[in-house]
Amino acid sequence: MYLCVPQDILDAEISEQILPTHIPKLAGKASDEDIQSMVSLIEQSSNPIILAGDGVAWSNANASLVHLAEMIGARVYMADGGDINMPEDHPLYFGSTGHMFGEASLPITTNSDCVIAIGCYLLPEVFPHLSDIFSPHAKILHVDSNPFNIAKNHRVDLSLVGEINGLICQLVSSLDQASEGTKARFKANNIHNRKLKEEKVSNIEAIYGLKPGVPDEDYDGKSVFMASGEFCRELSLQMPHNAVIFDEALTNSPPISHYIPAKDLGDKYWTRGGSLGTGFPGAIGIKLADQSREVIGFSGDGGSMYTIQTLWTAARHNIAAKFVVCQNRSYRLLQANIRQFWDERGISHHDYPLCFDLSNPEISFEDIAKSMGVKAERVWKPSQIKSAIARMLSATEPYLINLVLDGDVHPELIGIHCGQ
Numbered sequence: 001m002y003l004c005v006p007q008d009i010l011d012a013e014i015s016e017q018i019l020p021t022h023i024p025k026l027a028g029k030a031s032d033e034d035i036q037s038m039v040s041l042i043e044q045s046s047n048p049i050i051l052a053g054d055g056v057a058w059s060n061a062n063a064s065l066v067h068l069a070e071m072i073g074a075r076v077y078m079a080d081g082g083d084i085n086m087p088e089d090h091p092l093y094f095g096s097t098g099h100m101f102g103e104a105s106l107p108i109t110t111n112s113d114c115v116i117a118i119g120c121y122l123l124p125e126v127f128p129h130l131s132d133i134f135s136p137h138a139k140i141l142h143v144d145s146n147p148f149n150i151a152k153n154h155r156v157d158l159s160l161v162g163e164i165n166g167l168i169c170q171l172v173s174s175l176d177q178a179s180e181g182t183k184a185r186f187k188a189n190n191i192h193n194r195k196l197k198e199e200k201v202s203n204i205e206a207i208y209g210l211k212p213g214v215p216d217e218d219y220d221g222k223s224v225f226m227a228s229g230e231f232c233r234e235l236s237l238q239m240p241h242n243a244v245i246f247d248e249a250l251t252n253s254p255p256i257s258h259y260i261p262a263k264d265l266g267d268k269y270w271t272r273g274g275s276l277g278t279g280f281p282g283a284i285g286i287k288l289a290d291q292s293r294e295v296i297g298f299s300g301d302g303g304s305m306y307t308i309q310t311l312w313t314a315a316r317h318n319i320a321a322k323f324v325v326c327q328n329r330s331y332r333l334l335q336a337n338i339r340q341f342w343d344e345r346g347i348s349h350h351d352y353p354l355c356f357d358l359s360n361p362e363i364s365f366e367d368i369a370k371s372m373g374v375k376a377e378r379v380w381k382p383s384q385i386k387s388a389i390a391r392m393l394s395a396t397e398p399y400l401i402n403l404v405l406d407g408d409v410h411p412e413l414i415g416i417h418c419g420q
């Protein structure tokens with residue numbers, strides 16, 4: 001088939017009416033019976049969890065979600081989110097289930113006798129299981145504004161469709177009438193899960209903090225590398241309270257969430273679905289949407305290369321977003337992925353595929369940025385962090401920090417074909 005389009009088609013005027021986006025208003029309440037049915041399943045459970053998606057943020061239900069989680073002492077996981085659905089530093093918030101690795105999420109989904117999905121579909125992960133991903137006796141409850149999300153991929157025992165905030169409020173006020181015995185159980189859940197969160201947090205500090213006993217001069221960015229925790233800690237001290245983060249730091253995301261916990265809707269964004277290359281364009285988009293807020297886009301070194309030319313756009317239009325490349329010289333997440341693949345199959349660890357390595361030739365992101373008109377600097381030792389962040393934040397134009405970080409790199413593999 002040959003389709004010929006006139007050369008001047010884009011110059012032609014159209015008469016079509018341009019209508020504003022319509023966001024439907026959902027109204028109505030669930031019946032008392034339906035609320036009661038769901039509440040009694042929650043009351044009978046001993047270890048409920050909540051899987052929350054962006055439907056929560058879109059219906060302004062963040063505060064109600066916190067209320068519900070606290071009331072029953074449930075751990076809350078973000079499922080397929082790109083927005084802030086719950087404050088990241090809340091003692092019952094356990095972060096994302098991830099968007100890959102059903103195997104890694106199974107311990108989450110099976111370790112509960114009552115899974116409450118809210119404003120998300122089940123489940124964004126690539127689950128390799130065709131069988132049930134929940135504990136066989138677990139009750140699966142789903143609250144959503146979109147019926148299409150419900151029972152689409154996995155079993156659901158009970159669901160409520162409607163305006164999410166209103167439905168959560170109905171559940172909360174009904175749960176408030178629970179017996180003293182049930183409330184005591186919920187309290188025990190709270191104590192247990194808050195302790196689990198404390199352990200999780202201390203783990204992040206151990207992994208991403210500075211290595212004890214390594215003096216500053218030893219960090220040379222060639223053989224001794226920093227982890228990203230110290231940078232995030234310092235940034236949290238210096239950045240304005242209303243700064244916005246776009247987080248595509250991937251293996252360096254945990255310390256961002258830990259040291260710079262986002263609390264409210266609009267404080268931070270991720271890419272739903274995990275398609276790489278949005279970290280820097282995302283930051284530019286947010287800055288354009290609200291020039292009054294400082295915006296900092298984090299990207300992995302690999303991901304940044306997908307859309308690095310976006311820096312030119314920032315310079316060209318003087319969009320004063322700030323950019324941080326986490327240069328660990330690898331597709332480190334893929335290294336973690338393949339390591340898990342080996343572990344699941346009993347394959348002994350061996351060299352990572354060469355195509356996961358970004359160390360040779362070394363990429364100078366500061367030079368790339370400068371070549372496109374964006375001021376930039378390289379940071380590889382702890383003593384450089386404080387002043388570099390101060391320069392970045394005081395810049396009235398776009399600014400990039402190339403943060404040289406720890407990562408699994410195997411330069412000795414250079415010369416071997418990808419995949420070997």
Ligand SMILES: Cc1ncc(C[n+]2csc(CCOP(=O)(O)OP(=O)(O)O)c2C)c(N)n1
Binds near residue numbers: 277
């Ligand atoms: C468009 C696109 N291509 C490929 C992938 C697969 N992928 C997932 S993580 C990853 C590595 C990212 O590396 P980097 O940005 O350096 O972050 P790091 O893992 O090192 O923290 C790749 C290639 C993807 N998610 N999206």
Ligand SMILES: [Mg+2]
Binds near residue numbers: 300327328329331332
């Ligand atoms: Mg990387």
